[in-house]
Amino acid sequence: MPYDPRAIEPRWQAYWLEHETFRCEVDSTRPKYYVLDMFPYPSGDGLHVGHPEGYTATDIVARYKRMRGFNVLHPMGWDAFGLPAEQYAIKTGTHPRITTRRNVENFKRQIQALGFSYDWSREIDTTDPSYVRWTQWIFRLLHERGLAYEAEVAVNYCPALGTVLANEEVIDGKSEIGGHPVVRLPMKQWMLRITAYAERLLADLDELDWPEPIKKQQRDWIGKSEGARVRFSVEGRPGREVEVFTTRPDTLFGATYLVLAPEHPFVEEITTPERREAVRAYVEAAARKSERARMADAREKTGVDTGARATNPCSGESIPIWIADYVLAGYGTGAIMAVPAHDERDHAFALAFGLSIREVVKGGDVSREAFTGDGIAVGSGILDGLATPEAKRRITAWLEEKRCGERAVTYKLRDWLFSRQRYWGEPFPLLHEPDGSVRLLRDDELPLLLPDLDDFRPAEGGGTPLERATDWIETTDPVTGARARRDPNVMPQWAGSCWYYLRFCDPTNDRAPFSPEAERYWMPVDLYVGGAEHAVLHLLYSRFWHKVLYDAGLVHTKEPFSKLVNQGMILGSSYRYWDDNLSDDPEAKPRVHPTTDVRIDGEHAIAIDDGREVKARWVPVKDVRFGPEKTPFHPTIDGLVLEEVVEKMSKSRGNVINPDEVVAHWGADSMRLYEMFIGPLEKAAPWSTEGIAGVHRFLQRAWRLVIDEEAPDEPVRELPTGSGTPEQARLVARTIAGVTEDLENLAFNTAISKLMVLARDVAKEAPLSRDAAETFLKLLSPFAPHLAEELWNRLGHAQSIALEPWPSADPTLLVADTITLAVQVNGKRRDEIRVAADADAATVEAAALAAPNVVRHLEGRAPKKVIVVPGRLVNIVG
RNA sequence: GCCGGGGUGGCGGAAUUGGCAGACGCGGUGGCCUUAGAAGCCACCGUCCGGAAGGACGUGCAGGUUCGAGUCCUGUCCCCGGCACCA
Numbered sequence: 001m002p003y004d005p006r007a008i009e010p011r012w013q014a015y016w017l018e019h020e021t022f023r024c025e026v027d028s029t030r031p032k033y034y035v036l037d038m039f040p041y042p043s044g045d046g047l048h049v050g051h052p053e054g055y056t057a058t059d060i061v062a063r064y065k066r067m068r069g070f071n072v073l074h075p076m077g078w079d080a081f082g083l084p085a086e087q088y089a090i091k092t093g094t095h096p097r098i099t100t101r102r103n104v105e106n107f108k109r110q111i112q113a114l115g116f117s118y119d120w121s122r123e124i125d126t127t128d129p130s131y132v133r134w135t136q137w138i139f140r141l142l143h144e145r146g147l148a149y150e151a152e153v154a155v156n157y158c159p160a161l162g163t164v165l166a167n168e169e170v171i172d173g174k175s176e177i178g179g180h181p182v183v184r185l186p187m188k189q190w191m192l193r194i195t196a197y198a199e200r201l202l203a204d205l206d207e208l209d210w211p212e213p214i215k216k217q218q219r220d221w222i223g224k225s226e227g228a229r230v231r232f233s234v235e236g237r238p239g240r241e242v243e244v245f246t247t248r249p250d251t252l253f254g255a256t257y258l259v260l261a262p263e264h265p266f267v268e269e270i271t272t273p274e275r276r277e278a279v280r281a282y283v284e285a286a287a288r289k290s291e292r293a294r295m296a297d298a299r300e301k302t303g304v305d306t307g308a309r310a311t312n313p314c315s316g317e318s319i320p321i322w323i324a325d326y327v328l329a330g331y332g333t334g335a336i337m338a339v340p341a342h343d344e345r346d347h348a349f350a351l352a353f354g355l356s357i358r359e360v361v362k363g364g365d366v367s368r369e370a371f372t373g374d375g376i377a378v379g380s381g382i383l384d385g386l387a388t389p390e391a392k393r394r395i396t397a398w399l400e401e402k403r404c405g406e407r408a409v410t411y412k413l414r415d416w417l418f419s420r421q422r423y424w425g426e427p428f429p430l431l432h433e434p435d436g437s438v439r440l441l442r443d444d445e446l447p448l449l450l451p452d453l454d455d456f457r458p459a460e461g462g463g464t465p466l467e468r469a470t471d472w473i474e475t476t477d478p479v480t481g482a483r484a485r486r487d488p489n490v491m492p493q494w495a496g497s498c499w500y501y502l503r504f505c506d507p508t509n510d511r512a513p514f515s516p517e518a519e520r521y522w523m524p525v526d527l528y529v530g531g532a533e534h535a536v537l538h539l540l541y542s543r544f545w546h547k548v549l550y551d552a553g554l555v556h557t558k559e560p561f562s563k564l565v566n567q568g569m570i571l572g573s574s575y576r577y578w579d580d581n582l583s584d585d586p587e588a589k590p591r592v593h594p595t596t597d598v599r600i601d602g603e604h605a606i607a608i609d610d611g612r613e614v615k616a617r618w619v620p621v622k623d624v625r626f627g628p629e630k631t632p633f634h635p636t637i638d639g640l641v642l643e644e645v646v647e648k649m650s651k652s653r654g655n656v657i658n659p660d661e662v663v664a665h666w667g668a669d670s671m672r673l674y675e676m677f678i679g680p681l682e683k684a685a686p687w688s689t690e691g692i693a694g695v696h697r698f699l700q701r702a703w704r705l706v707i708d709e710e711a712p713d714e715p716v717r718e719l720p721t722g723s724g725t726p727e728q729a730r731l732v733a734r735t736i737a738g739v740t741e742d743l744e745n746l747a748f749n750t751a752i753s754k755l756m757v758l759a760r761d762v763a764k765e766a767p768l769s770r771d772a773a774e775t776f777l778k779l780l781s782p783f784a785p786h787l788a789e790e791l792w793n794r795l796g797h798a799q800s801i802a803l804e805p806w807p808s809a810d811p812t813l814l815v816a817d818t819i820t821l822a823v824q825v826n827g828k829r830r831d832e833i834r835v836a837a838d839a840d841a842a843t844v845e846a847a848a849l850a851a852p853n854v855v856r857h858l859e860g861r862a863p864k865k866v867i868v869v870p871g872r873l874v875n876i877v878g
Numbered sequence: 879g880c881c882g883g884g885g886u887g888g889c890g891g892a893a894u895u896g897g898c899a900g901a902c903g904c905g906g907u908g909g910c911c912u913u914a915g916a917a918g919c920c921a922c923c924g925u926c927c928g929g930a931a932g933g934a935c936g937u938g939c940a941g942g943u944u945c946g947a948g949u950c951c952u953g954u955c956c957c958c959g960g961c962a963c964c965a
Contacts, residue, residue, distance in 0.1 A: 002917090213882055213960075220881080223964060246965060259965095301963090331964045338965085345963050412964050535960085630905095677903070679891055683884095684958085691890070694903050700918090741894090750892070753902035760902095822898040827946045829898055853932095867945055872897050877945050 003703035005667020009786040013115055021800050022062075022117040024073055026521045033070035034522050035062045036501055036561075038530025038538070039077045041493075042103035043084055047110040048649060049657045049675070049687060054529045054567040056672045057681050057748065059116045061527060063782035064743050066117075067806035073522050074117060075504040077124035078104050082493050086424040086465075089456040096424040096456070100127055110659060114668045115785050117802065122507045126496030127424075131503065133447035134513035135495055136429035138545065140440045141552060143430075147193040150438070153417060154287075157185040184287055190419040190428065190489065194544045198222050198411040200558075201543055210564040211682070217535045223412025228396050230337060230405035232258060232310040234270055235318060242266060242310055242321065245332030245410050248342060249399065250391035252314050253380035254360035255337035256350070258321045259303065262286040263329035270321065272307030279304055279323060286325045301326055301349040313404040314381065314395070324349060332410045341366035361388065416541065418492060423456050423465035425490030431477050432485040439477065439484070448486075464488040497538055498545040501525055501560060513554075524557045529681075532566040539564070565746065568684035570675070572655030575624050575632050575642035578605060578614040592617075592634075595643035620654025646686045657687050669784035670696040676748035676783065695752070699787055701759050702780065706773055706791045716794050717768070724762075724769035731762055732772045733813035739779050740806070748783070755780055770795075775807045822873040823848045825857040833874075841868045848874040 016022060035058050040051060062074040078100075085096035085103070104125065111118075124131055142148045158180050194201075202222045205215045227247035234240040242258055260267055262283045271279045282304045303324025310321050326345055327336050340350035340357040347370035350357050357366055360380045364371025374388035382398065383391045399405030419428070429441040429448045441448055451472035459467040466488045467473060477484040499513070506518035539561075546560040578598050581590035593607050593614055600606075607614050619642055623635040634640035649656045662671045674692040679685040703709075708717045723729045735758045742751035755776070762772055774795065781788035781801045792801040816837055821844065823831045831853035835844055845866050848854060854876060863878040 216882065217960065220961065225964075227965085244965080248965080326963050326965095328964065336965050343965065345965075348963090410964080532959085677890090683891095685890065688890075688904070690904050697918095698903085704918090749890095750902080753892075756902055820898090824898085824946075827944095832898080865945065867897090869897055869946095873946090875897080875945055 002709055003700045003707075003787070005669055005699075005786065006664070008790040009113075009115065009663075009668050012786045012789045013112055015789070015800070016115075016117070016802075017112075017120065019800070020121070021802055022066075022072075022074065022119050023121055024071055024119050026518055027071050028521065030069070030071040032073065032522055033062075033065040033527075034073040034525045035065065035527045036074075036504070036525045036529070037076065038528070038534065039079050039497070039500060040107060041079045041082050041084075042100065042107040044088070044099070044103055045651070046103075046106050047659050049659050049662065049671075050570045050649065052111075052114055052659060052671065053570055053675045053681070054531070055111065055114070055116055056675050057565075057567060057746065058527065058529050059672075060676065060743070060748060060782040061746070062117050063785065063802060064806065066802060067778070067782070067804060069805070073122075073504065074119060075122040075124075075507075076111065076116070076118040076120070077122075077500060077504070078107070078126065079493065079497050079500070080104060080125050080127040081425045081496055083422065083424070086422060086456060089424070093454065093456075095452070097127070100424075113663050114659070114672065117785070122504050124500060124503050124507050126500065129447045129449055130508075130510065131496070132426050132449070134503065135426050135491070135499070136441070136446050136448060137443070137513060138499060138549070139426075139491070139495075140429055142192060142545075142548060143440055145548065145552070147196065147548060148418070149191055149193065150188055151191050151415075152186045153189045153191070154184040155187050155189070155417075157183055157187070189417055190487075192416040192418045192544075194416045194541075195411060195413055197544050197547050198224070198413045199409075200547055201413075201540065204543075204547075204558055208559060208564070209562055211532075211566055214532065214535045214539070214564065214566065218540055221413060221536045221540065224409060225411075226407075226409050228392075228399060228405050229333065229408040230313065230399060232313060232319075232337070234266070234321070235309045235311060237270065237308075240266070240270070242335050243333045244335045244337045245408060246337055246339075248339065248392070249395045249405070250377060250380070250383060250386075250388055251339040251342045251360050252312070252337065252395055253383070254339040254341050254358045255312055255319065256340060256356045256358055257319050257338045258310050259327045259336050259338050259346075259349070260306075260321065260323045261327040261329035261334040262323050262325055264323070264334045267306065267323055270306055270308040275305060275307035279306055282323060301345070301352045303349065303353065305353075313399070313402065320355075322353075330414055331412065340370065342370055342372055344370045344372065346370070416544075418495075419487075419489035420492050421458060421464040421488075422490050423450065423453065425492065426495055427466070427490055428487035430487060431475070432487065433477065433480065434482055434484065439479065445478075450490075464490075466490070494538060494541045498542045499549070501528075501542070502549075502555065516554075519554070520556055523555060524559060525561045526563060528561040528564045529567060530564075531569075565681060567681050568679075569648060570657075570678075571646050571684055571686040572649040572653070572657060573621065573686065574645050574647060574653035574655040575619045575621065576616050576645060577619070577634060577640055577642055578607070579617055580607065580612050580614050582613060582615050592637060592640055594641045596641070618653050623654075649687075662692070666692055666696050667699075667786070669699055669787050673699065673752060673783055677752045679749055681746055681748060698752075698756050698759060699784060702776070702784075702787065703791070705759060705763060705768055705776070706794065719770040719773055719795075720767055721770050723771040725766045728762055728766060728769065728772055729810075730813045730816070731758060732775050733809040735779065736775065736807050736809035737814055740809070743782070752783060755783070777801060778804055778807050819871065821848070821871075823851050823854055824873060824875040825854055826877060827875060830854055830857050837871075841870075844868050844874060848876060 037055050037058050058074065062072050066072045080100045085099045088094060088099050089096045139148065202219060202224055205218060208215065225247050227245060228249040229243055229245055230249065230252065231241040231243050234242060242260065244258065267279065267283060301324065303322050306321050306323055308321045309318050311318055326349065327334065338346040338349065340346040340355065341359045342361055347357065358379065359366045360378060361371060361375040362378050363373055363375035377383040377386050377391045383394060386394060396407050427448045427450055429446055431439045433439055451469035453465060453468055455468060456465050458465055473486050473488060475484055475486060502514050502519065505522040506514035509515055542560060546555060547558065549555045550558055576595065578593040578595065579590035581588045597608050598605050598614055599608055605614050605616065619634060624642060625633045625635055627633050632642040632644060634642060647653065659671065670692055673695040677695055678691065706716060707714055735754050738754045739751045742748070742754070758776055762768055777788045777792050778801060785802065788801050818834050819837050820832050820834050822829050823833055831851040833847045833851050835847055845868055849863065858878050861878045863876045865877040867875040
């Protein structure tokens with residue numbers, strides 16, 4: 001029988017499970033290696049081919065490290081709280097718990113069919129009461145440490161949908177779904193004080209082996225800026241001071257007006273009677289706009305004068321106070337001093353409203369545009385003649401001395417809005433007492449589980465789904481005996497993923513989230529692989545929780561994830577054409593156009609022949625007909641050529657590849673190998689069916705290397721003992737060294753190409769030796785574990801190849817006795833010479849000068865200079 | 879606009895960091911095997927000139943440094959990702 005993955009793969013998957021081959025335990029006598037995938041949300045659609053890319057990479061590393069003698073922790077679990085299951089529940093009434101269980105089973109089946117070496121005894125599910133308990137326990141810890149608090153926060157509320165929406169779900173002040181109006185409404189929310197950790201979250205990035213772009217995104221998100229706070233007294237209101245934050249205190253003499261955010265607490269009070277009307281209208285309009293909408297029309301500066309005036313603490317000058325929505329309430333002090341000469345936004349605003357512009361730093365033409373660079377201070381009293389950095393120091397000292405300002409650091413990072421008006425999440429482990437206080441539940445009251453509901457919609461009048469469970473919300477506090485209310489919100493999906501990597505260390509502990517012994521042994525995560533889309537959310541939130549746990553003495557490392565790698569996306573080919581059925585009328589008989597007859601004009605696509613607007617239509621890959629030369633055609637409209645577009649896989653494009661089908665057709669080993677061979681792990685690459693056929697052929701070749709398919713009963717070939725010819729031994733040694741190095745660098749694609757070379761050449765001149773065959777299988781086993789196990793077994797080994805030690809290369813075989821050197825004349829390759837590997841420069845030079853083509857090109861001239869690069873080449877300049 | 883990353887054959891991608899550009903795979907062409915197909919195996923495939931030997935050109939574009947540049951420097955164009963009134 002030829003290589004048949006369908007026969008061998010399920011057998012080995014069952015073997016690994018049954019023998020618990022990959023189970024691991026704390027073992028202080030051995031070095032540990034913790035390799036982790038970002039655990040998935042088990043969606044109803046199941047796995048797509050993008051998931052296994054990262055999982056395959058970590059699996060290869062896990063298997064390799066085990067063979068290198070490491071005690072490897074390689075777990076998998078489910079980030080199972082989340083919105084899709086809840087939306088499904090609203091539609092069908094099916095409890096999210098049922099949906100989640102079904103989806104988890106499907107994900108697990110798909111993941112196991114790929115032969116990953118997870119320790120399944122450590123599987124965790126964030127919705128499991130035994131997990132929720134400890135998530136709630138950690139929330140209580142945060143609360144005890146003063147890091148969780150309730151606050152009135154403006155949220156996006158959509159009355160028509162009866163729910164609160166995330167910023168991303170609001171577009172131009174309307175709901176993304178249905179286009180209903182959205183208002184900003186203050187609601188009482190749980191907040192986490194992540195800002196208290198801003199400095200450490202920033203500083204500790206330096207020690208992490210993470211992709212630089214991710215670190216940069218986190219730095220930008222935290223957004224540290226250094227400058228000064230300055231207080232301006234409000235004229236006519238003694239004791240009232242507007243505090244502003246600026247990174248350019250040196251430009252204080254150029255401040256020609258102040259601007260408050262429309263939400264600033266002073267607005268109401270300081271506005272003069274004659275300006276009241278205009279100010280109120282502006283504030284209301286700003287409140288209606290979502291933050292996103294405010295950013296959308298950022299170009300046009302709007303604002304109104306409050307009529308109030310402030311005194312510049314330095315110059316004593318009287319300047320107007322305006323409000324404008326280009327000043328954000330949530331950043332700094334919610335107020336700025338405007339220096340139009342040296343800030344682009346202030347410049348634009350000053351031009352729009354005819355406010356004065358005063359140059360205080362030399363270097364530009366401030367009547368034309370703001371000069372934001374450093375320069376020499378002018379018109380600034382005590383600062384005149386100073387360069388910007390020195391001017392900053394001088395003025396800050398002056399402000400501190402006069403007590404009207406001080407050095408200050410501000411962060412863009414805001415506290416984390418931690419409650420969601422949803423059902424399918426962790427309930428808050430606390431009671432609201434009649435006196436307004438909050439009592440956190442004790443250990444013996446945890447976990448607090450969700451009540452069962454029949455209707456999962458938000459409650460009437462802006463309430464949360466949990467408010468439908470009145471006898472769950474209204475309860476009695478067993479401690480005080482008084483009536484108390486449970487919190488109607490749940491935690492966001494990020495909560496469970498903030499600490500799951502710690503639970504994996506000790507997943508069944510029922511006395512603590514994890515034991516100190518397990519944490520001390522397994523942490524930190526040595527390699528963490530996942531998508532870059534979590535750059536700031538999950539990866540920042542979990543770093544925050546980790547630092548809190550560190551301060552509480554529960555973990556011993558400052559950071560959870562030592563090394564992070566982002567896998568690239570696997571792209572799909574989609575096929576499109578165009579038609580003029582813009583309204584998607586199902587009855588219409590539209591005119592259709594291939595892409596070659598369409599031109600894109602800004603936002604619109606126009607048919608070239610009749611100038612009418614057309615809309616893209618996508619044909620699912622499986623329906624496309626391929627003509628000669630692989631030209632894609634529409635399935636039913638004859639002669640309509642489709643355009644191939646390579647892009648992210650998505651249902652709407654019909655270009656999603658299902659791993660189940662790939663495994664059924666080619667086998668898990670081919671799928672694993674293909675996803676690793678397609679290119680570097682970090683890079684996006686298109687899926688190709690021809691490509692997978694290529695790696696499948698390689699596995700067939702590997703099979704035939706060991707199995708004699710020609711002979712009756714297809715026995716294992718006769719493999720001579722020993723290591724074969726010197727050439728074979730050298731090839732094997734080179735492959736060991738190369739594959740090992742590539743694995744250390746996570747360069748899976750080049751490792752596979754080296755294995756292909758070995759399979760192609762190793763039995764060319766002489767029969768394959770037993771040593772070479774066994775070494776090859778060991779090197780192949782992390783990539784194609786099923787095939788490797790099967791052949792290893794047929795070679796007569798009773799124990800799993802996964803438990804074999806990794807081969808090491810004989811260093812003496814890595815250096816050849818004779819080597820080929822290229823010989824260049826004036827930098828152009830003209831000939832080559834074979835010399836002893838240890839030949840000295842003089843010998844090499846002589847041989848190079850004697851090479852026939854070199855002699856020809858020198859045409860009798862004496863070489864001016866000869867450069868010998870040992871082991872590489874000789875360049876003759878003549 | 880700002881900040882990252884990147885432009886190498888028909889395609890995915892290699893190239894030990896300044897030393898033989900195009901490994902490996904896909905795709906293509908020709909051949910072997912076969913009753914035939916499939917599969918498999920072998921050879922060739924950057925472009926141009928040439929029957930060949932060989933030569934010229936060649937890593938987005940234009941310069942530069944160097945004995946030698948895909949790799950370093952300057953300028954420039956394009957693509958992908960992130961951020962976008964954060965004072």
